[in-house]
Amino acid sequence: MPLLEVNNLTKRFGGLVANDRINIEIEEGEIVGLIGPNGAGKTTLFNCIAGFYTPDEGSVCFAGEEITGFPPERVCKRGIARTFQLVRVFKGMTVLDNVMVGAFSRIPDADGAREKALEVLEFVGELENKDLLAGGLTVAHKKRVEMARALATDPRLLMLDEAIAGLNPKETEEAVELIGEIRRKGITIFLVEHVMSVIMPISDRIIVLDYGKIIAEGLPQEIATNEKVIKAYLGERYRAAS
Amino acid sequence: MTDTLRQRLIRQRLPWPAIVAGGLVGLFILAFPFLFTRPFPQHLMILIFLYGVLGQAWNLLGGYAGQVSFGHAIFFGIGAYTSTILLSRWNVNPWLGMLAGAAVAVLVSIIIGYPCFRLRGHYFAIATIAAGEIIRLIFVNWDWIGGARGLFVPMLDESLLNFQFHTTKAPYYYIALTLLVASILVTRWVERSRPGYYLMAIREDTDAARSVGVDATRYKLFAMIISAFFAALGGTLYAQYLLYIDPDSVLPLALSVRICLIPVLGGTGTLWGPLIGAAILIPMAEFTRVYLGGGGGGIHLAVYGALIMLIAVFEPGGIMSLVKRFRKRRT
Amino acid sequence: MLSQLLISGFLMGLIFSLVAVGLTLIWGVVEIVNFAHGAFLMLGMYATYWLYRLLSIDPLFALPICTILLFFVGIVTYRLMIRRVLTAPMVAQIFSTFGLMVFLENMAHFLWSSDYRLIKEPLVHGRLEVFGLFISKPQLVAAAGAMVATGLVYWFVTRTQTGRALQATAEDKEAAALMGINSDRMFALAWGIGGACAGAAGVLLANFYFIFPKVGDIFNLTAFVVVALGGFGSIPGAFIAGIIIGLVQVLGGHLVAPAFKSVIVFIIYLVVVIARPQGLFGKF
Ligand SMILES: Nc1ncnc2c1ncn2[C@@H]1O[C@H](COP(=O)(O)OP(=O)(O)OP(=O)(O)O)[C@@H](O)[C@H]1O
Ligand SMILES: [Mg+2]
Numbered sequence: 001m002p003l004l005e006v007n008n009l010t011k012r013f014g015g016l017v018a019n020d021r022i023n024i025e026i027e028e029g030e031i032v033g034l035i036g037p038n039g040a041g042k043t044t045l046f047n048c049i050a051g052f053y054t055p056d057e058g059s060v061c062f063a064g065e066e067i068t069g070f071p072p073e074r075v076c077k078r079g080i081a082r083t084f085q086l087v088r089v090f091k092g093m094t095v096l097d098n099v100m101v102g103a104f105s106r107i108p109d110a111d112g113a114r115e116k117a118l119e120v121l122e123f124v125g126e127l128e129n130k131d132l133l134a135g136g137l138t139v140a141h142k143k144r145v146e147m148a149r150a151l152a153t154d155p156r157l158l159m160l161d162e163a164i165a166g167l168n169p170k171e172t173e174e175a176v177e178l179i180g181e182i183r184r185k186g187i188t189i190f191l192v193e194h195v196m197s198v199i200m201p202i203s204d205r206i207i208v209l210d211y212g213k214i215i216a217e218g219l220p221q222e223i224a225t226n227e228k229v230i231k232a233y234l235g236e237r238y239r240a241a242s
Numbered sequence: 243m244t245d246t247l248r249q250r251l252i253r254q255r256l257p258w259p260a261i262v263a264g265g266l267v268g269l270f271i272l273a274f275p276f277l278f279t280r281p282f283p284q285h286l287m288i289l290i291f292l293y294g295v296l297g298q299a300w301n302l303l304g305g306y307a308g309q310v311s312f313g314h315a316i317f318f319g320i321g322a323y324t325s326t327i328l329l330s331r332w333n334v335n336p337w338l339g340m341l342a343g344a345a346v347a348v349l350v351s352i353i354i355g356y357p358c359f360r361l362r363g364h365y366f367a368i369a370t371i372a373a374g375e376i377i378r379l380i381f382v383n384w385d386w387i388g389g390a391r392g393l394f395v396p397m398l399d400e401s402l403l404n405f406q407f408h409t410t411k412a413p414y415y416y417i418a419l420t421l422l423v424a425s426i427l428v429t430r431w432v433e434r435s436r437p438g439y440y441l442m443a444i445r446e447d448t449d450a451a452r453s454v455g456v457d458a459t460r461y462k463l464f465a466m467i468i469s470a471f472f473a474a475l476g477g478t479l480y481a482q483y484l485l486y487i488d489p490d491s492v493l494p495l496a497l498s499v500r501i502c503l504i505p506v507l508g509g510t511g512t513l514w515g516p517l518i519g520a521a522i523l524i525p526m527a528e529f530t531r532v533y534l535g536g537g538g539g540g541i542h543l544a545v546y547g548a549l550i551m552l553i554a555v556f557e558p559g560g561i562m563s564l565v566k567r568f569r570k571r572r573t
Numbered sequence: 574m575l576s577q578l579l580i581s582g583f584l585m586g587l588i589f590s591l592v593a594v595g596l597t598l599i600w601g602v603v604e605i606v607n608f609a610h611g612a613f614l615m616l617g618m619y620a621t622y623w624l625y626r627l628l629s630i631d632p633l634f635a636l637p638i639c640t641i642l643l644f645f646v647g648i649v650t651y652r653l654m655i656r657r658v659l660t661a662p663m664v665a666q667i668f669s670t671f672g673l674m675v676f677l678e679n680m681a682h683f684l685w686s687s688d689y690r691l692i693k694e695p696l697v698h699g700r701l702e703v704f705g706l707f708i709s710k711p712q713l714v715a716a717a718g719a720m721v722a723t724g725l726v727y728w729f730v731t732r733t734q735t736g737r738a739l740q741a742t743a744e745d746k747e748a749a750a751l752m753g754i755n756s757d758r759m760f761a762l763a764w765g766i767g768g769a770c771a772g773a774a775g776v777l778l779a780n781f782y783f784i785f786p787k788v789g790d791i792f793n794l795t796a797f798v799v800v801a802l803g804g805f806g807s808i809p810g811a812f813i814a815g816i817i818i819g820l821v822q823v824l825g826g827h828l829v830a831p832a833f834k835s836v837i838v839f840i841i842y843l844v845v846v847i848a849r850p851q852g853l854f855g856k857f
Contacts (some may be wrong), residue, residue: 050453076455084453090446092662101443104436105455113436153454310667357847363663364606365846368797372839375794383832495790499675506668540682540786547676554668555657 001064003028003188004049004080004157009058011041011048018044020212021058026157031179031189033203033220035196037232040209042192043085046161050082051075063156076105081155085162085192087142091135095126095145098134102152117152124148124178140171144178151182158182160191164198176202200224208232271419275412284411288483290517290524291418292476297504297516298425299472304502305510306438307465308445309359313370314501316354316377317347317470319493321477326487327387330396336405340478347474348467350377355466359459362448371495378493392488395481405482414483421479422517425472430513432468441465442511473501503546506553509562518561577706578823584708584716586819588774591719592792593799593811594726595770601806602743602763605655608670610796611789612677613768617643617775618784619681622690625779631696632780636718640773647768651761659760674793681786690784697780715777722773726766727808739763743806791835798842 002025011019018041026032034042047053049060051072059068062078070078081102090098099117100110107113121127124144129137134145143163150158164175179202183189193199199206200220208216208223210232216223223229270277275284296318304310324346325339334342358369382390398404407413432438440461443451448458481487491497500523508519523546530542553560596610607613620639624630630638650673658669701708730736741749742759750756774792782788799818803810818838826834 052449052453071457072449072452073455073457076453082453084450088447088450090443090450092446093442097439097442101439101451101456102454104439108436110435110439113439149454304664308662308664310664312671357843361846364667365801367667368606368801369843369846371794372798372842376836376839379832379836383830499671503675510664540679540687542679544676544679544683547672547674547679550668550672551654551676552672554661554665554672555654558661558665558668 002026003063004190005061006045006049007059007061009045009048009055009060011044011053011055017212019048019055022209022212022214024207024214026188026190028156028188029183029186030204031183031191031202033199033206034190034192034209035194035199035206035223036209037194041212042194042209043161044212045209046082046159046192049075050080050159076153076155079154079156080159081150081153081157082159083143083146083150083161083163085165087139087146089134089137089142089145089149091133093134094131095134095137096121096130098145099148099152102149105153117148120148120152123181124151125174140167140175143167143175147178151187155187157188157190160189162192162194164193165195172198196224275415281411284415286525286528288411288414288418289528290520291415291422292479293501293504293520293524294422294517295418295425295472295476296501297508297520298422298429299469299476300501301505301510301512301516302429302432302441303462303465303469305505305512305515306432306445307441307462308511309462309465310363310367310502311370311469312367312495312498312502313354313374314469314473315493315495315497316374317351317473318477318480318497318501319377319381319487319489320347320350321474322481322487322492323381323387323393323477324474325478326393326395326481330393335403336398336478336482337403340405340475343478344471344474347470347477351466351470352463355463356459359462359466370498374493374495374498378489378495381489381493388488390489392486392491395485395487397485406485414479418479421472421475426513426517428468428472432465433513437461437464445511500546503550505560506550507560509560509565512560512562515560515562522561575827578827579820580706580708581712582820582823583816584712584819585822586816587716587719587723588778588815589792589795589799589818590812590815591723591770591774591777593796593803593815594723594808595767595774596796597800597803597806597808597811598726598730598739598770599763599767600800602739603651603655603659603760605658605666606670606797607764607767608667608793609650609673609677610767610771611791611793612674612681613643613646613771613789614775614778614792615681615784615786615789616646616677617772618779618782618788619685620772621776621779622692622784625692625695632692632776633696633714635779636773636776639776640769643772643775644765644769646772647764647766648761650768651764655760655764656757674789678786678789685786687786692779692784695780709781711780715780718777719774722770723808723812726770727812729766730808735762794835795838798838798845801842801845 004026006022006024009019009022010017022045036042044053048055051070051074054069059066061067062080067075067078090101096117099120100113103113103116107116118127121130124147126141126144126148129141134142137145147163164172167175179189191199203220206218206220206223207214208229215232216226216229274287278284296314300311300314321343324343325336328334328339328342329336354373358366361369381387387393398406400407400409402413440451440456443456444458444461452458477492480492504519504523505516507523508517509515527542557563592610592614596607599605599607617639620642621632621635624635624638625632654669658666695711697711697714699710701710701713730739738749738754739759739762741752742754742756746756795818799811799814802817803814821841822834822838825837829837
């Protein structure tokens with residue numbers, strides 16, 4: 001039984017079909033990459049899975065149970081955590097408090113949550129910033145705090161929306177390493193990225209979205225050579241834009 | 243026992259001078275009615291405590307959870323009216339009336355909060371104004387509860403049980419102080435436990451908070467309920483203290499505004515902000531009222547307004563954030 | 574009786590429209606709610622009153638003076654205050670204009686006392702009789718003036734180049750900036766026009782309405798309702814919703830009880846924002 005199962009999911013905004021009959025299965029322990037040009041519908045799909053949007057059609061099942069239309073907080077309780085494309089830390093709270101908010105989802109008492117948060121902060125390498133206000137950090141640090149906040153909820157599936165975009169080469173390397181370590185903890189990862197060179201080496205499997213539809217799915221090396229993908233993704237539009 | 247207290251103090255690394263100063267302030271506050279026996283200073287302190295409670299009530303919802311309410315007079319008024327009606331119609335003891343008032347206020351807060359919490363920011367603030375005005379107008383036009391003429395609280399014998407004292411203000415002083423301490427302790431508990439973290443997360447970014455499992459509506463309601471509860475207790479205290487209430491004194495928009503100005507001045511989302519705000523604003527208001535009389539009408543509120551603008555623009559954290567900055571510079 | 578009420582409701586509604594147009598313009602362009610909007614209107618009324626009392630200038634001639642005055646009050650408010658809270662937390666935004674309202678109202682109370690004042694003999698006074706209905710002339714003039722002013726603002730926003738720039742800023746700041754539109758100037762302009770609308774409405778009202786420090790409150794609250802009903806940022810929406818609210822007020826007052834006419838209006842606000850947040854019409 002797959003951990004996450006998206007069946008025939010459709011999401012429309014007025015006349016625009018942002019997600020068109022999407023079918024996805026993700027097995028426990030996998031790292032699955034979701035790529036596609038700007039506006040392909042990647043974030044929309046994340047929002048549908050995480051409960052921020054209600055799909056117009058289709059269903060989302062997690063660990064064998066249907067969670068379609070659940071509000072985000074319930075989805076989180078089931079074991080799905082996410083980060084946001086434009087980082088959304090709690091700016092006016094310290095790094096530690098940010099992560100404690102995540103930890104509280106499983107641990108009701110403050111001391112326990114603090115302990116858990118410190119553990120996670122150490123894991124992502126943000127322990128020394130724990131007392132700083134999250135709003136004052138650089139983007140790279142904010143992204144890690146956001147990831148820590150999500151990890152503190154003890155997810156089975158972690159969804160990362162462009163966790164790497166906008167980082168410099170060194171930060172990128174660290175982020176990739178961190179993703180590897182998260183996977184080693186047994187957490188399944190579903191990540192969006194629109195820079196192919198980053199996502200290829202870390203993903204077990206890649207799904208390509210274009211204009212709301214899945215146009216290809218497979219191993220990274222297959223995707224890299226797939227006609228359709230090259231055309232949609234690197235092809236005409238890319239050249240026209242540059 | 244003393245040992246654990248000492249350990250706790252050591253853990254918090256409070257310097258001894260601070261502890262001594264705190265103890266002295268505490269003693270001074272406890273002894274105040276004996277040191278200042280004239281009515282005016284006691285009256286002033288009672289008002290500071292009362293507004294400290296109201297400000298703290300507002301602070302839980304507006305400061306910690308970031309849901310700005312311009313309708314807190316609703317709960318204050320409901321507290322005042324419930325106990326007064328119960329007492330004058332059915333002779334119910336004011337203390338029971340106080341609890342009943344808090345219960346009714348909590349109920350009303352849920353009825354208002356549940357639909358309104360779908361609104362964000364400005365829309366919520368305006369909705370609370372609308373709700374407040376609706377309730378005020380209903381009270382003004384409801385003859386059974388006195389309408390615009392208001393209600394006199396029936397005179398009872400002077401005793402703690404009767405919650406009435408005619409020859410001295412000191413008992414009111416201690417009741418107000420108890421309420422204040424209770425509101426501060428509850429806020430402190432909230433601040434340091436899961437609900438407090440959740441409320442702050444909701445204030446900072448509601449969607450992000452929901453993504454890590456925060457049931458935003460539920461916790462906003464939680465804040466609203468505690469908030470309404472304390473505001474209503476304050477309402478009964480006010481009614482028993484002044485022995486007369488009418489919609490213009492316990493339900494006007496101006497009161498809602500005064501309630502929120504207090505924590506805004508002192509520092510929203512901080513434990514001590516409301517008390518600091520009350521300790522500054524209330525004496526200011528009372529002195530201008532006493533010394534300028536009717537002719538000075540409005541000037542203290544004009545100064546409030548200017549203060550609020552200045553704070554919003556230059557120091558959104560209020561006086562508490564000034565204090566914090568000052569401390570940081572010293573160390 | 575009923576048609577008499579409907580007429581006065583309609584005429585009042587046109588003034589609500591004008592007040593709300595100013596509010597909705599600021600809201601739409603700058604994305605900040607001006608809680609001091611009613612206070613601006615109150616300033617317009619007092620300015621009219623003092624021009625009349627001290628310089629014997631009739632409200633009719635005070636109209637351009639006060640409108641321009643409040644235009645600058647709007648701009649100054651933006652330049653000195655709003656600009657500093659544009660990126661601040663929303664709570665700070667709410668309190669900045671809210672503090673301004675408290676300040677202006679109470680300054681008015683302090684300077685001019687809380688007495689109710691009335692302009693006793695304006696140039697336009699008395700009433701007309703049409704088909705057995707009485708229409709107060711100052712109210713008619715005020716409504717006509719409000720309608721013209723609303724029309725002018727609409728014309729300005731949709732037909733002139735500056736107005737289109739304003740509209741573009743409201744739709745998308747970044748895109749407008751890319752097109753070379755200076756959003757700071759557009760914001761200031763929106764505040765100026767917003768203030769001018771409130772000021773003009775104040776002058777028109779001063780012809781027949783009591784003048785006191787808190788007179789703006791009820792117009793402010795009504796304007797929130799009108800803006801919500803018309804759709805945040807929509808000028809035609811505010812125009813139509815203003816008339817609707819004017820009619821609802823008198824009808825509600827007539828059918829339920831005069832005391833409850835504002836209750837009905839506030840209930841409309843709550844129902845509209847909770848059930849249909851986008852209002853009855855879209856933006857602009
Ligand atoms: N809330 C919304 N309302 C209306 N349209 C929306 C909404 N959210 C997304 N869209 C539209 O849906 C389409 C898909 O957007 P989405 O953000 O999912 O793309 P994406 O693949 O994440 O793109 P990017 O790489 O730029 O992040 C876009 O055309 C976008 O404009
Ligand atoms: Mg995206």
